[in-house]
Amino acid sequence: MRWIIRLAILLVIIVALEVYAFQALKTVSKNKIVRYSWVIVSVIVYVNFTYVAITYDRTLGQTPQFQMAMGVMLTVLLPKLVVLIAMFGEDVYRSVLKLFSVISSNNTNSFTGRRKFISQLALGIAAIPFAAFIYGIIQGKYNYKVLKYQLRFKDLPDSFDGFTITQISDIHSGSFTNREKIKYGVDLINEQKSDLMLFTGDIVNNKADEMNNWIDVFSQLKAKEGKYSILGNHDYGDYMDWKDPQDKINNFQAVKAIHNKIGFDLLLDEHRYLEKDGQKIALVGVENWGKGFNQAGDLEKASANINKDDFKILMSHDPSHWEHVVKKDDFNYQLTLSGHTHGLQMGIEIPGWFKWSPSKFAYKQWAGLYEEYGRYINVNRGFGYHAFPGRVGIWPEITVIELKKA
Numbered sequence: 001m002r003w004i005i006r007l008a009i010l011l012v013i014i015v016a017l018e019v020y021a022f023q024a025l026k027t028v029s030k031n032k033i034v035r036y037s038w039v040i041v042s043v044i045v046y047v048n049f050t051y052v053a054i055t056y057d058r059t060l061g062q063t064p065q066f067q068m069a070m071g072v073m074l075t076v077l078l079p080k081l082v083v084l085i086a087m088f089g090e091d092v093y094r095s096v097l098k099l100f101s102v103i104s105s106n107n108t109n110s111f112t113g114r115r116k117f118i119s120q121l122a123l124g125i126a127a128i129p130f131a132a133f134i135y136g137i138i139q140g141k142y143n144y145k146v147l148k149y150q151l152r153f154k155d156l157p158d159s160f161d162g163f164t165i166t167q168i169s170d171i172h173s174g175s176f177t178n179r180e181k182i183k184y185g186v187d188l189i190n191e192q193k194s195d196l197m198l199f200t201g202d203i204v205n206n207k208a209d210e211m212n213n214w215i216d217v218f219s220q221l222k223a224k225e226g227k228y229s230i231l232g233n234h235d236y237g238d239y240m241d242w243k244d245p246q247d248k249i250n251n252f253q254a255v256k257a258i259h260n261k262i263g264f265d266l267l268l269d270e271h272r273y274l275e276k277d278g279q280k281i282a283l284v285g286v287e288n289w290g291k292g293f294n295q296a297g298d299l300e301k302a303s304a305n306i307n308k309d310d311f312k313i314l315m316s317h318d319p320s321h322w323e324h325v326v327k328k329d330d331f332n333y334q335l336t337l338s339g340h341t342h343g344l345q346m347g348i349e350i351p352g353w354f355k356w357s358p359s360k361f362a363y364k365q366w367a368g369l370y371e372e373y374g375r376y377i378n379v380n381r382g383f384g385y386h387a388f389p390g391r392v393g394i395w396p397e398i399t400v401i402e403l404k405k406a
Contacts, residue, residue, distance in 0.1 A: 014077070018042060020087040021080040021126075024119040042076060049073045061206030061240040064177055067389040068137075074388060075133035079126035086122035090115065129392075136346070136390035142181040143395045144188050144383075149369055151376055152406035153334055156311055157279035161405040165313075166194035166223065168398060169339025170202040170232065170382030174210030175389065183217055185383060185396065190222055192400050196274070197223035199264060200339045201232025201288065201317035205386060206240045208254030219262040225274060229264040230285040231256070232317040232340060233294050234386070267315065269302040281311040284333070290340075291320035303331060313337065319365040322377045335401075336377040343367040343381045343394035357394055367394065 025038055052069040166189060176182055189197075204210040211218075221227060235255045242248040259266035267285025274281050284306070289297030297316060306312065312333045314326060319338040326333050343366060347357025359366040369378050381397035 014046075017077060017080040017084050020084040024083050024087055024122050027116050027119040028123060045073050045076045058241040059243060061174060061210075062387065064175060064389065067175060067387060070387060071133075071137050071389040075130065075137065078133070079128075079130040082126040082129065083122040086118055086125070090118045132392045133390065136392035138390075140391040141345075141385045141389065141396065142178070142185065143391065144185045144398060145395045146188065146192065146398045146400060147368075148400045148402070149378070150402045150404055151335065152404045153311065154406045155309070155334070156403055156405050157276075157281060158405060159276035159279040160274075160281055160311070160403055163196070163276075163403045164192075164194040165196045165198060165337075165401045165403070166192050166398065167198050167200060167337050167378065167380050167401065168383045169200040169317075169337075169380035170342060170384055170386070171199070171218070172202055172205050172234070172382070172384035172386045173214045174205030174207065175385050176214060179213075179217070182214065185398075186217055186220055189398050190220070192398065194223055194400055195225045197221060197227040198283075198313075198315055198337055199227070199229035199259075200315050200337050200380060201230050202234045202339065202382075202384075202386075203229075203232070203258055204255060205234055206237050206251075208251050208258060211258050215258070215261050221263065227264045228272065228283060228285065228315070229259050229266050230315045230317060231266070231268070231287050231296075233288045233290060236288065236294065236296070238294065267302070269298045271302055271304075271306055281313065282306045283313050283315070285315040286321070288317050289321040289325070290318040291324050297321065299325065299329070306331075308332065319363055319377060319379045323364050327372050327375055327377070332375070334375055335403075336375070337380070337399075338365070338377060339380045339382055341366045341379060341381075342386065345382075345385055345388050345390065345394055346392040347394045349393055349395075 022035070022038065025035060029035065049069045049072070052066055056063060056066050168189060235252075237248050237251045237255070256266055256268075265272065267283070269286055271282050271284040274283055284299075284302050286297035286299055286302045289295050289299075303312075308331055312331075312335070314333040314336040316322065316326065316336055316338055318340045322336045322338060326336055341359050341363050344357045344359035347355065347359065349355040355367065357366065363379075365377055365379050367379050367381050369376060378399055378401065380399050381394055383396050383398070385391060385396070
C-alpha cells in the first residue's frame with residue numbers, strides 16, 4: 001500500500017512540473033512546433049525510463065543502460081523544478097492581489113506582461129541546471145580533482161613526519177563505459193607518488209564480474225609503502241536480486257578476491273602496522289558500518305592488540321560510523337578515511353568558501369575534511385559514479401594527505 005501512495009505522490013509532482021513548465025513555454029512562445037516538440041520529448045523520456053525500469057534484468061544489478069535512462073530523466077525533470085517554483089510563486093502573488101482587489105473593490109492591472117517576464121526568467125534560469133546536467137553526464141564524471149591536505153598531530157611518530165597518503169574511494173566499476181578516461185584517472189593517482197595508497201570501499205556496484213575489464217587498469221596503481229583497502233556497502237551484493245543465495249555468497253568471495261588481483265591488502269576488521277626507522281603507526285580497516293543498515297564492521301575486533309597510545313589511521317567506508325561511534329571513542333582514532341556519500345554527485349562548491357549538496361541532509365560529514373575533539377575525518381567524494389551517470393558540481397576526487405608532526 002505504501003508504494004502505491006509514494007507512486008501517486010510522485011506522479012502528482014511530475015504532472016505539476018510538466019503543467020507549469022508547459023504553461024511557461026506557452027506564455028513565451030506561440031510556435032506550435034516548439035510546444036509539441038517539448039511535449040513529445042518529455043513523453044519519450046518518461047516512456048524510455050519506464051520501459052527500462054520495468055524490463056531490465058534485476059539479476060544484473062544497476063546497469064549503465066538503466067543509469068543513462070535515469071540520468072536523462074533527471075536532466076529533463078529537475079530544471080523544471082525551477083520553473084515550477086517561479087510560476088507557482090507568481091500564481092500565489094496573483095491570487096493574493098486578486099483577493100485584495102475583491103476586498104477593496106479596486107481593479108487590478110493586467111498581469112500579462114508580468115507573467116511573460118516571469119516565464120522568460122524561469123526558463124532562462126532552468127537552462128543553467130539543464131546545461132550543467134548535460135555537461136555532468138558527458139564530461140563531469142571524469143573531471144578528476146586532486147585535493148591536498150596537510151594535517152598536524154602532536155602524537156605523530158617523528159619518522160612519519162611528511163608521510164603522504166593517497167586516498168581513493170567508491171570506484172563503482174560496474175558504471176564505467178570509457179576506458180581512456182578511467183586510465184587517465186588512474187595515471188593521475190599515480191602522479192601523486194604518495195608513500196601509501198588507501199582505498200575506502202565500493203569497488204563494484206554489485207557483482208564481481210563488473211571489475212573484469214578493469215583489473216589490468218587498476219593493477220597499475222603504485223605506492224612505495226603499500227596499498228590497502230576495505231569493503232563498502234555495495235561490495236556485499238545487497239542491492240540486486242539473486243537467483244540462488246549461494247550465488248550471492250560466491251559473488252562476495254569473488255569481490256574480496258579482486259583486491260588481491262589489483263595488488264591491495266584487503267583489511268576485514270583487521271589492522272596492520274606500518275614501520276619506519278623503528279617507529280610505527282597502526283592502519284585499521286573495518287568492514288562496512290552504516291547507521292541503520294549493514295553494520296558488519298567490528299571496530300573492537302579490528303583494533304585488537306593495538307595500544308591506545310599508538311597513532312591510528314582508520315578506514316571505514318561510511319562516515320556515519322565516525323559520527324556515531326568513532327569520534328568520541330576513548331581509544332582515539334586520530335584520522336579516519338571514509339567515502340560512501342559521493343556528495344550525491346551533484347551540488348555547488350566554491351573551494352575554500354562554500355559547498356552545498358542535498359547529501360548534507362543525510363550525512364553530517366558528507367564531503368571533505370572535518371575535525372572534532374581533535375580528531376579528523378576525510379570523506380572522499382569518490383572516484384566513480386553510481387545511479388546518476390554523471391557529476392554536477394561535485395567532482396570525482398583523489399585525496400592526498402600529508403602527515404606532519406605538530
